Amino acid sequence: MTAEATTRAAELKQAQAALQQGRFAEGLAMARALVQDDPGDGEALYLAAVAARYLKDYEAAEDWLSKLHRAMPEYGRAWQEAGHLALARGREAEALAAFVRATRFNPALEASWREQARLLAAAGRAAEAAMARRQQERLARLPRELVAVTNHLAEGRLLRAEEICRHYLRTHPRKDANHIEGMRLLAKVGIEFGVLEEAEFLLESAVAFAPDDVQLRLDYIDALRRRQNFAKAHEEAEKLYARDPASPVFRSRLAIESMAVGDYERGLELFDAVLQQHPRDPANLTSKGHALKTTGAREAAIAAYRAAIAAKPDHGDAWYALANLKTYRFGEDELAAMKEQAARPDLSFMDRVHIAFALGKAHEDREEYAASFAAYDEGNALKRAQTRYSADAMSAELARQKAVCTRDLFEARAGSGHDAPDPIFILGLPRAGSTLLEQILASHSQIDGTLELPDILALAHRLRGRRVGENRYPDVLRELTADQLAKFGRDFIENTRIHRAGAPFFIDKMPNNFRHIGLIHLILPNAKIIDARRDPMDCCFSGFKQLFAEGQEFTYGLREMGRYYADYVALMDHWDEVLPGKVLRVRHEDVLDDLEGQTRRMLDHVGLPFEEACLDFHRTSRAVRTASSEQVRQPLNRKGQGAWKPFEPWLGELKEALGDLAPREI
Template sequence: MNENQDKRWERVERYIAMDQPTPARALLESILGRNPDDVRAHLVMGGLEIAEGHIRAATRHALAAARDLPDEADAIGSVIAALMQVGEIVEARRCLDHPCIGKSESPTVLMRSAAQRQMLGEHETSLALIERAGRFGASGPDFQFYRAVQLSFNGRLDEAEADLESCILADPPLGRAFLQLSRMRTQTPERNHLPRIEQALTRAEPGSENEAGLEFARYKELEDIGRHTEAWEALTRANRLMYRRLAHDPAREAAILGSLAQVDLGKPTDAVELSLAGPQPIFVIGLPRSGTTVLDRILGNHSQVRSAGELGDFARLLIWATDHCATVVPDEVIVDRLGRVDWRELGRLYLEQTQWRARGRPFFIDKLPRNWMVAGLIHRAFPRAPIVNVVRDPMDVCFSNYRALFGDAYPYSYDLDALAQHHRQYKRLMGRWHEAFPGAILDVDYARLVREPEGVAREVFAFCRLDFEAGCTDLKRNTATVATLSMAQVRQPIHARAFGEWRPYAEQLTSLRNALSK
């Protein structure tokens, strides 16, 4: 880089720091005029486009940055991050396969690449990168926790537990490590982590997510040993901490989903019947903790189906289709712009980014629970794609949400009133999708799935135009990685232990029960 170029970059950085994107953009355009393949300039320009809400322009810059990758793992990692942000997953994978990443001996590079592989659902590769990072010096509680999570995803639960036992000794304490450890098994009065959890709580930063994680762990272990009064106190403290940390606007959510329900999406036509040849999706939707992972494992046991995990591709491409950088999908702008969406193009782009996940099979499962919000939009893009909605008892599913630490994924779950309202929105919008597109969505009752797994599986397979195959309901037969809170449950036979888990707290949950009955 020559002296003039150095000065240009100094000015670009100064303009950006002063929040003056127009002169920064002009300088970046001059840099790209001299070198159209300047990776750094494309990345910074893409960031400016994102900040201004121009997702399509940002996509063009991310793809341009990937055209001629430097032999520098750090720079490649930044390109990958930009590609993933705009939904260019196939190109991101190509960049992740660059030899300088696999050969790297830098723990920082390897851990960043492991995180990116995890975001793509490639958990075996992610774990291999983590273990390589360990061989080249990565260590400490954060490293042990991250490795434990990946070991759990890959079904190596004993090794994960050993890592977690080591990393809970950290100071300050890792609340999520205690919680992950508490979930590994049912605790007993003789064997539990309560003394260590309570000691860690005295050292946790007040109001932090670490404190919330410790309270969730304390709740879990107290409940396991039957101390329900104390367990409820810990659970309410944990949820209060998380709800205060997150911005959630129930009124806004209700308004967005109410507006979405009023949109006339029209009817799918033959013109969008098949967007692209090759493997086709099966969508599994429902509220979190409704049983979607159990159904996903049953479907994934079929010889024609590959489970692809919880994919964010449809939401990312809906953002692209409406050229709007949304932080939640859908939002007001997306709903307002649905009339201009080219459904065939949206379907084609989705398949271009996801078909690799089928890995030789004709069907793949996209199991993102929150896709219930956009189920009608999915049907417009894929008129023949099966959409299966798992329905669980309202009290069971809401309490299961309330007792889970989802990070910032589902802010409504940390407040009982918000939970009840969210469940009502779910029921209303699913009713709207059924009304608008009769026969497009199959509702599966989770309780019946547990009681009659083969009978329900036959119905689901028929809906998905698949022949029934014996043994598909044997969850232990499915050895694929799983990265949800059900990771331990779905490695066991189907069971009914999850019914009525709220009943020890029936008195405290009276308001929730009343709200759900409205």
Template sequence: MAGLPQAIIATVHAGARALRDGDPRRAESLLLQACQQAANHPEPLRYLAIVQLQTRRPALAQASLQQALHIRPDDAQLHSDLGSAQAALGDIDAALASWQHATTLDPKHAMAWFNLGRNHQQLGDTNAAIAALSQGVALAPQALPPRILLGDALVHAGRFDEAAQHYRAALALHPACGDAWRGLSNIKTVALTETDASALRTQLQRRESADTDKVAMGHALGKLEEDRGQHSAALAAFSAANALQHRLTPWSAGAFTHFVEQALAVSQQLPAPVDPRLGEEVIFIVGLPRSGSTLFEQILAAHPDVEGASELPDLGIVLQQESQRRGMPYPQWVPQASAQDWQRLGQAYLQRTARWRKHRPRMTDKQPDNWKHAGILRAMLPGATVIETRRDPLETAWSCFKQQFYSQPHFANTLADIATYMQRCQRAMERFRERDPARIHLHHYEALLDTPEPQIRALLAHCGLAFDPVCLAFHQSPRSVRTASAAQVRQPLRATAARALAYGALLNPLLTLLEMTSPML
């Protein structure tokens, strides 16, 4: 704020404090006043843009920042903030360009490197993410977020030892860092140590540890105890972590069941598609989390015609935007949608995901939750293939219970909710498959392990792909894998021990729930 009168500087500071203290209206009023009093200085405009961004008005923030850039076009901080506004508006290419330009103007701008790396990672460009985040870590070695995200990116690239080094460096800075413990624990091919067990127990007992960190540390301790064969202790750790998460973000089984019933009812009768081939580039992989979906995607992504896009939010976003346009929640508006509406929505999805088909003609979308929308795909993307993956119910349920999920509230925080979710998913998918048998196919994880080549041939055939022996060596693929199964899918197929069965009678309550939960919808 060099060159500004002290009175205006004080007004800007007062506006910043008001925003910090949770009073955005007062903050905006003060900053508008400062902007009027200092029309030729960019900094009050930048602070105003921050208020506009935090109050979810990115278009106004972008305009404020562009006005500031007219005054000072080579300001790296302004370009970095402009990238944040552009990203909030959904213009990720422009955002990446702004952050890249900021790093060119000021190579020591750590936040611009962080934003650049974080968004490259979200887009699946792991090598670019590693390069940018490495710069962020070098410039701000005491900051946790760039170091954690760099560890995540290295995991996705299969560089597990380097990733572990960054997670442990984060723990040296903050021993209760849940994200670091989560990262170490998710490298499932490397066991944690007795020293780690002691550190986890110490941090879990500290009152100062945040609840969110305790959830992550509880899952890490459970994984550690399971690896050591201490199943009773593992169950206790996982249960405590999930109970805490459930208190923080309770999930409603009733609301979920109502949603699924609606989705089944309204998708029973749909208009014939305008273009029956629309979406034939897309292979959706759906079903329960932890059911082998990452493995199936890794096999498909090894094929020279398929790009593995991992878990994309785009289908849900397109439907959410249509709900906002209609002023009615999905799936209530489904009976009102015409064939032309579905064609428009399908084209919107394909436009949003076009970047995944730049180098290969086909793509996978491995968002497990997309099973909830499988019923409307025969109208929206009638040419798409849907692969449902299933695994032994007990193993799937237990694997969900012991995995920390980021989207909250989540069904996997109680055993009863897991059983309800699994039953509803299975029955709904059976109905959807009956309605669209040519496009929706069921594949079993255990069958793939037992007879890999015949199952892989069938998988490729269902997707309209010619057999290629490279798919048998899927574990050698250099692609980024951005899920909790990143380590496992880089290994050859082999029969694995049933981890849930090792718990014996400890999991009888879960078995009972799986047997008792009504499959009827």
């Protein structure tokens, strides 16, 4: 911590101590000075709001809270303070709503649960009051260390949460009644860090110790889903559903997991059953819309998204889902409604992000490019601030691939790995046309289209080592034996079988696999690899406009996006050098110019005869889960070419980062 940060932390403690000792005017003055120095300091804004409330200056307290909500819309303690302020002003309904929101963002806030229980009971809502009371009593029984872990998790202090949680588990034996809750919390920390294998192990063990703990089982399913172990997640969801088939929570979870394993009919039936119970539930309406979109039922998907918005006008997920159809055009009334929601100071973080990206699309369709770029830029800036992405760290990671994966390494491992010829890896960058190539090839009778399979990325992550911060990959590739490489290859074939429909070949189109071509070649030397490449400016700007469900943090900044593209090209040049002929490069622009010629090139690379159906790819009926799902159901067109050009005045950082790959000035 810098000297300046240390001084500021001390000043915050002094202000907090003043409030604790009842010196509210003094504490307010200290907090105000801190806010003047840094208007976005959430802790100082919070202290100022508390001090103003105790001084009975309710309008000032509301003003401080408004600033805090805008700076940190999902800060649970801010909403708890809003509840206390509303109570002080005699506004009980407003207080209840604030306390509910507080516990949604931070479930460790015991006072918010207690006030919810009291207010709900007074309103005659006995069942809800009892649930809130149980949550409050549960927190009261938990050791203070685990309450602290929950609080740190909610407020984003992951390292501190992990430190306290690991210490608790080391110092308390497994027979301790709260050991399982400690395991659950440590798994949640692991999920936030992306250490999914450890999180899955912890939750699997905890479920074995406490099989009747529903929250544990829901968290376990979440971990399995994040690892894209869809078969196991579906199995666990079936177990929960069997306990209480009428439960809307269990129905909804099983619907989601049924969709993940390709059982769309059952998934939609379950969503409909949930919506019969709760017809205006925005989350389930949106999930149903996603399911319908995946299966190609565009109009029904739109109806579901619109119903979600009607039920909850600030439901950003549904607004962005409409934009993400790519073919949808917002009406004037919808544009006005989004602007109204975006202007709300209390809009939650992800709702604000979703609506910003949707506004970008709405303005772009109207050729209002300045407003469009401003909206895209806002959404990206919010996401960039949330991520821990480092362009320097990514460049170093890709440089390590070049240093380790040399021609000598591959020659020394010749003959290793599993000899299956089944996989076809389509890789590159997102928004580069990989979904189109997959749709073309999956229209062939001998090729199954699957998903963006996580297996290679998961294996690479596993090879890094189990501890947070440890990274033995890719150096560990030099140490792996022929038996280990063959086992990894066999495991890949077996673990991906659930996604296949019986064709001899199948496609894995995870774009980020380009980072791991060396690993792929070592474990599956007969796999085919296709690099989907698109014009740098088109590809990068398309990525910048896209809000990804998870991952792809490099897309949330023009400089980061351009640098990543340049690093990708350099690494692909390396693979061409050390594995000549291994990768077939297919440029999106060449596909647009000569669909049949490029299709024949790809089929020759795979070793299959040409089939006319590949040229009619848009008629192929299959589930498509990427952002391009609607686009690949249409005949080939050039709508995306040059889409960056109207935005050129704002793309200087992107061109600079691309360097020699950027278009030359004429």
